[in-house]
Amino acid sequence: MSATLSPAAIHVTDPTPLPPHDAPPSGRRSASDGRDTAGDETLPSLSREEVLRYSRHLILPEVGLEGQRKLKAARVLLVGAGGLGSPAALYLAAAGVGTLGLVDFDVVDVTNLQRQILHGTRDIGRPKLDSAADRIGEVNPHVRVEPFNTRLTSANALEIIREFDIVVDGTDNFPTRYLVNDACVLTGRPNVYGSIFRFEGQASVFATADGPCYRCLFREPPPPGLVPSCAEGGVLGLLPGLVGTIQATEAVKLILGIGETLVGRLLLVDALRMQFRNLKLRRDPECPACGTHELTALEDYEEFCGLRRAAAAGLAAPPIREITPREVAAKRARGDDFDLIDVREPHEYAIARIEGARLIPLATVSDAISTLDPNREIVVHCKAGGRSARAAQVLQNAGFHRVWNLAGGITRWSDDVDPDVVKY
Amino acid sequence: MPITITLPNVLARLAEGHRTVAGTGGTLGDVVADVSNQFPSLRARLVDDGGNPYPFVTYYLNDEDIRFAGGFGAPVRDGDEVIIVPAVAGG
Numbered sequence: 001m002s003a004t005l006s007p008a009a010i011h012v013t014d015p016t017p018l019p020p021h022d023a024p025p026s027g028r029r030s031a032s033d034g035r036d037t038a039g040d041e042t043l044p045s046l047s048r049e050e051v052l053r054y055s056r057h058l059i060l061p062e063v064g065l066e067g068q069r070k071l072k073a074a075r076v077l078l079v080g081a082g083g084l085g086s087p088a089a090l091y092l093a094a095a096g097v098g099t100l101g102l103v104d105f106d107v108v109d110v111t112n113l114q115r116q117i118l119h120g121t122r123d124i125g126r127p128k129l130d131s132a133a134d135r136i137g138e139v140n141p142h143v144r145v146e147p148f149n150t151r152l153t154s155a156n157a158l159e160i161i162r163e164f165d166i167v168v169d170g171t172d173n174f175p176t177r178y179l180v181n182d183a184c185v186l187t188g189r190p191n192v193y194g195s196i197f198r199f200e201g202q203a204s205v206f207a208t209a210d211g212p213c214y215r216c217l218f219r220e221p222p223p224p225g226l227v228p229s230c231a232e233g234g235v236l237g238l239l240p241g242l243v244g245t246i247q248a249t250e251a252v253k254l255i256l257g258i259g260e261t262l263v264g265r266l267l268l269v270d271a272l273r274m275q276f277r278n279l280k281l282r283r284d285p286e287c288p289a290c291g292t293h294e295l296t297a298l299e300d301y302e303e304f305c306g307l308r309r310a311a312a313a314g315l316a317a318p319p320i321r322e323i324t325p326r327e328v329a330a331k332r333a334r335g336d337d338f339d340l341i342d343v344r345e346p347h348e349y350a351i352a353r354i355e356g357a358r359l360i361p362l363a364t365v366s367d368a369i370s371t372l373d374p375n376r377e378i379v380v381h382c383k384a385g386g387r388s389a390r391a392a393q394v395l396q397n398a399g400f401h402r403v404w405n406l407a408g409g410i411t412r413w414s415d416d417v418d419p420d421v422v423k424y
Numbered sequence: 425m426p427i428t429i430t431l432p433n434v435l436a437r438l439a440e441g442h443r444t445v446a447g448t449g450g451t452l453g454d455v456v457a458d459v460s461n462q463f464p465s466l467r468a469r470l471v472d473d474g475g476n477p478y479p480f481v482t483y484y485l486n487d488e489d490i491r492f493a494g495g496f497g498a499p500v501r502d503g504d505e506v507i508i509v510p511a512v513a514g515g
């Protein structure tokens with residue numbers, strides 16, 4: 001673990017093993033370097049209340065007083081206070097990790113509450129950092145929360161991550177995942193990785209001194225639209241609870257230096273079958289981040305994900321034209337002749353639909369091409385515009401030249417044209 | 425006994441709902457091609473236009489990353505097990 005200097009106001013070790021009260025804040029201390037030296041004077045002491053609070057830890061020989069003080073000294077950064085970040089933050093706080101950094105710029109939305117247990121119904125509309133800090137304070141007032149109300153970017157990632165010992169990646173997009181990984185490799189901070197989609201999750205520990213990194217597993221991100229986001233593809237609300245808790249467990253093990261972590265292993269979680277599988281991960285000698293080290297600074301991750309994915313899938317085709325919901329409504333009002341195609345799934349169609357749209361789920365668009373007239377105007381839509389962009393690409397590749405993608409999908413249709421269409 | 429390929433849930437519906445599919449061949453590439461022939465809509469999700477694995481889909485042969493075991497040229501034997509792990513980013 002790194003020897004990060006943390007801000008002042010952390011309790012310095014009291015030489016007595018069980019001090020009656022917190023020692024007064026005095027000066028700086030350095031975080032644990034992982035050595036298990038009994039009575040390590042660089043570690044903060046525990047108050048009487050903390051000793052009682054953590055008693056179930058203290059009686060575990062693998063944790064004990066020394067381990068609990070390591071937890072108190074530890075600084076863990078959670079990137080994302082969403083599905084994965086919620087259980088991770090709650091359990092790390094409850095376990096007594098002294099400082100939790102939180103990076104998020106989102107506000108709580110009602111659709112988050114199905115899985116993001118850091119936030120409650122009364123928090124809808126509040127910044128996630130505010131509701132997270134409240135909830136963490138409720139769970140364990142001894143935890144210091146350091147909020148970063150920003151998107152993690154190439155400009156700020158190194159500076160933020162350097163201030164922490166361990167990073168927990170709970171982000172929801174590929175550019176940020178590569179950014180977190182590279183910043184962890186460059187700063188030497190372990191990247192406790194978790195990722196989820198629908199019913200399946202992945203977890204590992206990347207970017208340790210000897211272990212592989214995220215780029216060793218996936219050299220490049222997938223092209224746009226190939227892997228839908230959770231907003232488009234859905235996610236079982238309990239799944240981030242499983243995976244985020246695994247991430248928190250790994251972070252605690254790294255802090256304590258106990259057990260066998262997921263370094264060099266990829267854990268696959270299948271909630272439908274309730275199967276957990278371990279696959280071997282190796283450091284790729286050609287990995288630009290941790291293998292050849294040709295990556296010496298952070299790059300533009302939007303561009304990295306955009307350029308590579310177009311090339312990877314051979315999608316460097318003419319761009320997809322977009323049309324707004326209001327423009328489509330105007331076309332209808334004028335009596336324009338065009339086909340509206342809904343490429344969502346039947347169960348989504350059952351929740352909400354645009355009147356007059358024909359349902360052709362994305363996976364079946366290729367098969368349905370023979371039933372479509374390439375000379376007619378076609379507008380495709382999905383929930384938010386991602387899947388329909390792919391459908392439009394399929395149609396364009398098949399020789400359809402008058403294809404438009406409905407910008408913002410049925411969600412924006414509900415906002416801009418017909419509020420009676422239910423948003424989900 | 426053929427070689428089994430375990431698909432991620434998200435690809436199962438392109439294989440008529442099967443989470444595990446079976447193929448035959450002397451190399452992993454042969455088996456993937458065989459499975460692609462059985463389920464044509466799966467092909468574009470398994471291999472690129474050149475028939476090679478994508479950099480965002482990792483193949484495991486008996487729990488080993490195939491990039492360190494000969495890639496699609498890796499020899500396979502009856503009873504071998506392949507797991508396909510796609511990159512996902514949800515959080």
Ligand SMILES: [Zn+2]
Pocket residue numbers: 212213214215216217283284287288289290291
């Ligand atoms: Zn690497």
